[in-house]
Each structure stands twice: as C-alpha cells, then as structure tokens.
Amino acid sequence: MLQPPPARPGMREDEVDTPALLIDLDAFEANLDTMAGLLADTGVKLRAHAKTHKSPVIAHLQMARGAVGQCVQKVAEAEALAWGGVPDILVSNEVVGAAKLARLAALARITRIAVCADDAAQVRAIESAAAEAGTRLAVLVEIDIGAGRCGVPPGPDAVALAKMIADSRHLTFGGLQAYQGSAQHKRTPAERQALIAAAVEGTRRTVEQLRQQGLECPIVGGGGTGTFALEAGSGVYTEIQAGSYVFMDADYARNLDAAGAPVATFRHALFVLSTVMSAPRPGIAVLDAGLKALAVDSGLPLVWQRPEITYAGASDEHGKLTFAPDRTAPKLGEKLRLVPGHCDPTVDRYDWYVGIRGGRVECLWPIAAKGGMS
C-alpha cells in the first residue's frame, strides 16, 4: 500500500511527520543548474540516471535544463518514466527474460526506448520481443571497460555483437554503453583519472573498429557523478549518465579534489528527517530512522550541521546517537536532518519526496518508480 504523504504544502519543516525524505529545493536546483552549466560547452549531453531519483517530475526538470533523456536500470523504472511522459529512455543495463522484454517492447509504442546487450542470445531475445510487439528497439552494446561486471570486452567482441544488432530486423544499433562504475568512488583524482583513462582508451578503440565496419555510434554513454568531467572531456563519449549529482550523499562527499579537499561541485540536497523518539538517560538518544529508513551499505548517515552528534548505530527501526556529554543533548521529540550514506537505495525506501524551501514544505512529489526491481 502507498504510504500517506508525511506533510502538506505550507507546513513548517518541524511539522513534517518522520521518517520523511526531504529535498532542499534550493540546493537541488543549484545542482541541476551546475551540471547543465558544466556540460553546456562540451558538446556532450546529459542523459541523467533516474535510478537515483525514480521520479518523472525530476526527469522533466533535468530535461528542461538540456538533458536529452533519462537512463534507468530496470523495466519497471522505464515504465514509471514513460507513463510520466519522459520521451527518451535508455535502459543502461541488460534485461533478461521474455516477460520483461515483452514489457520493454510494448513501451516502445509510447516512448523512444533503448536497452543494452552483452550476449548474442540476448540480442536474439530482444529481436523476438520487438518482432512480437511489432515495435523497434535500439540496442547498445555494453562493454566492460574496467568495472568487471556486465559487458563484453572492448574491441572485436563488441563489434561482432553490434553487427548482429544492426542485422536484426526489428533492432537498431544504438551505440556503446561504457560505464566505469568502480571509478566513481575512488577517493583521489589520480585514481579516478587512471581508471577513466583506461576506460576511454578501450571505448575509443571500439568506436574506431566499429567505424571501420561502417557502424556509427549514435550514443557513447557513461560517466557518473564521480568522473563525468573526465568522460565529457574525452572526445569519445557523447552522453553522460550521472545520477547522484542531484542529491549527493555522504559517500560521494568523501571524494577528494586535487588539493585534497572534498569535491564540492554539488551540494547535499537530500535528507532523511528523523525524530528523537527516546532519550531516557544522559548520553543516550535514539532516532526513529534505522535500517528500514536509510541505506547503510556505504556507511552510516551524518547528522546535518550538528557535528557534535554522531549517528553511531542502526537497527531495524532505530538509530542510536552518541554525543559529547558536555554538549547540548538531542531532546525527546526534536527533529534532526540526516545525510544518507548512499542516496539511491535510500530514496527507494520512500513513497514521497517532501520539497522544502525557506523552512516550509513547498511540494510533494511521488517516487513513482520506488521498489521497481523487475
């Protein structure tokens, strides 16, 4: 069942029921503008990743600032965006199974849709689904340029798969999916540069080999929040797939710049609002947001603008705070903002964004693709 919205427009932030997922609208819009500005003169387009925000509302705000479309990872996410009017969607991932491919092929009637493949059997399955639906699908070849996850090796294997796609009656060769995920959270610029240099080299070589076979790449896509400037400056990539930049999370904020300072290109715009639900003895305070309200895979959340308080441990429904005993202790009923360790899987726990500006609730947006795993 959809959870009821935790707020109404016009409420003060401290009236919002908790746990709630807040967007600081000023910071969020600044992030959208910053990314648009950084890419404006590169000739490289943004195809923002909706796996972070899962919202057609945010997709449209990104596209109003120049994004050419959206990436998603799952068919259910593609459906939520297509049903919300997003006109150009790339599933930057493999989709396996006839039931899922039938849903994808059906979507091609209402939106422009592309998907990735890294296996000949998969190309045949996508062709069958498109033929059955009477639609056309664009298919990108995913290449593994260092992450060691999905994707064929750059070079001849990728070219062979691209030819097979181009020769399929209901498919169009869509280009290359070349995302180096393992570079995004490397802490130093030197580590990120080295990994992306290798990724760019493999991608460039594959693009050239494809061209020699008469195959042009409409899309060469990749790049995340940690490295997009490198891909954008490579001369090879045509589209950037950053997602987390809209919100930032505690983990991305640990990436460093050349001077050894945290990269500060984007601002924290996403918060979990939480209430102190127990403070029974000096030195103990417990929040109402634990493992079910926050993803902790990339570390525990930070308490926003309260450096004296540490979110020290999460259980299913509780978060335990520690703090110096000589400081003002969090009080029973007090509401605190938390910066999630990892934004994508945290967003996926909530049904609603609560947009905040100037201390008041400005808007509620449904997280339309929440829980869309299939």
Add this chain to the structure above:
Amino acid sequence: MLQPPPARPGMREDEVDTPALLIDLDAFEANLDTMAGLLADTGVKLRAHAKTHKSPVIAHLQMARGAVGQCVQKVAEAEALAWGGVPDILVSNEVVGAAKLARLAALARITRIAVCADDAAQVRAIESAAAEAGTRLAVLVEIDIGAGRCGVPPGPDAVALAKMIADSRHLTFGGLQAYQGSAQHKRTPAERQALIAAAVEGTRRTVEQLRQQGLECPIVGGGGTGTFALEAGSGVYTEIQAGSYVFMDADYARNLDAAGAPVATFRHALFVLSTVMSAPRPGIAVLDAGLKALAVDSGLPLVWQRPEITYAGASDEHGKLTFAPDRTAPKLGEKLRLVPGHCDPTVDRYDWYVGIRGGRVECLWPIAAKGGMS
C-alpha cells in the same frame, strides 16, 4: 505504486519473474509449528513480532497456532495489522509525536492496542491522545535491561512511570517491555545466557517492586529468535516476541549451540529469487538483485544449496557472483535462490510474498505493512 505480483498461482518456480521474495511454505509452516510446540508447555505465550513479516496473513497463521497477538514497531504496521483483522497488537516501541499518537488512539476503536513509554512527557502525550479520541490505551513501561537503547533503568524509575500510567484517566498499565536486542545475535550460548541472565534479574526485580506498590504486570514481554528459550524458562516473562523465526536469515544461522554447531531449530524459509542477467566472460556472472533487492547490513546473501557459488558483491541493481572456474558456471537466464543476510529489512523491499510448495507457486500474499515507517 504497488508493484505487480511477479507470479501467478500454479506457475513453476522457474517461471517466477525476478527479483521475487519466495516463502518455502513447508519450511515456513514447520517453523510456525516448531515455535508453537516449544512454547506449548511453558505457560509463556507467543506475541510474534510482525516487524519481520509485515503481513496480517502470517499474523493469523501464528495466532491460529496459539499466538496471543502481534508486536509491531510502528503505527503504520499497527494500522496494517488492525485493518487486516488482527485483534491484539502491542507497539513494542515508543511512539513520539501528536500525529502518530492520534492514529494510534483511533485504532483502539477496532482492535486491542498497547504501546510503550520510557518518559513521563510521553505518558502525558499518550493520555492526551487517548482522551482526545475517547479511547483507552494500555501502556507498558520499557526498561533497558542491557541493550542500551530505549527504556528507563529497571527498578524505581520504572515503578514511578508505571504509577503515572496507572493514575492516568485514559490509560491502563500494561506491564513491562523488556527486550534484550543485543543478545540475539551473540554467537555462543554462553554469551547469550550471560546477557539474558542479567536481563531477567533486572526484570524480576522490577516486577517485584511493582507488586510491592500494588501494580501487577499483565504483560512481561521480550525475547527474540536468538534467546526466547531463556526468557521462556525464566519464570518472569509472560510473552515472547520472536519474529525472525518464521523465516530465518543468514545471520541468525550463524548463532551456535552448546556443541559449537549452528543452531538448527528453525529452517530457512525466505529466499530472494534472482536471475543471472549477464555472464559475458568465463568466471563472471551477475545477478539482477543488488542493494535495492537485499539488505546487506548483516552480511551478503548466501546462494542456496550451491556452496560452490559466492555472492561476492552488491551494487544498486547487481549482484556479482564468484565461483571456482572448474565448476559448472551459472548460466545466463538461470534463476538462483538467495538466503538474505537479514530478513526484516529485506522483506520491507517487496510488495508480495510468493508462496512455493513442491516447485509450484501456491499463493501470493501482499506485504501489507511494507514501507510503513511512520
């Protein structure tokens, strides 16, 4: 939006769309029967914890085997159970904030409801909510018997709070909430016994001091899947609050018995069914279930009955498998069962249980309290 069910009754397991949350119905029913059997002669009742299963269907199956009611942690969970016909619900947790208390007090019109408190201001707030709604609420005093989370200290502080509850016009003193959460996952019986012995001592002392003041405890509740036999045999506890026993998870299965072997009282009954979505090169296979499909706070999932395969890493939508190169590699499109590291927050990602018996889908049950954080 509610996700569509990933299966239909009658389907073979390998036809179920993925990721999906499976219940092995034989193992699940055996777990229900085992717990009922273990408590049958103790005089101690089961008030099973619905924070694990979040389903009125499962609540009724537990109550049909003798459970006196259900525990929940959140008002939204209490609502989902009450609306599903569960007649006796204890919120084994503090509920803070007028909006939540108003919802709780309203529920008392359709079900028997109790809640915990560990602060005098909270007792006043619950009294106000009950008075406003024209209902009565039972309030238990939560005591901290070693977990260092919520709860007043055992002894005089608890007695003072109990008196205040008993003297409140719209409240009834409901007894003691005495759960030692930090003992549940201690690996050796000696560690668990030592922690529960201390918990029982503090609880017994508080019950006696209450009695001296003329206050009897209708409920003395606590005990989880890791320690319930100790609380049940204490002579002090009247109700056991185990939840995870219905499903078991990989983490609980690491608890050891006196012989140093894994405790095998309950069977793994909960699985995430996942598909190999990419297997592009020898030695690499990737599943379609990652951080958004599985809670990893208590460790990565195990691959069921395939000890040669390791789920080695999770990203947002992918799970990376490693396996000995000389063994049969997982094939593209193959479906594998995973045992979640931690069942409660994994269940909370799904809209549907898919009940399996004899290799076929027997039933679909909605996870009615999914995402109910408020």
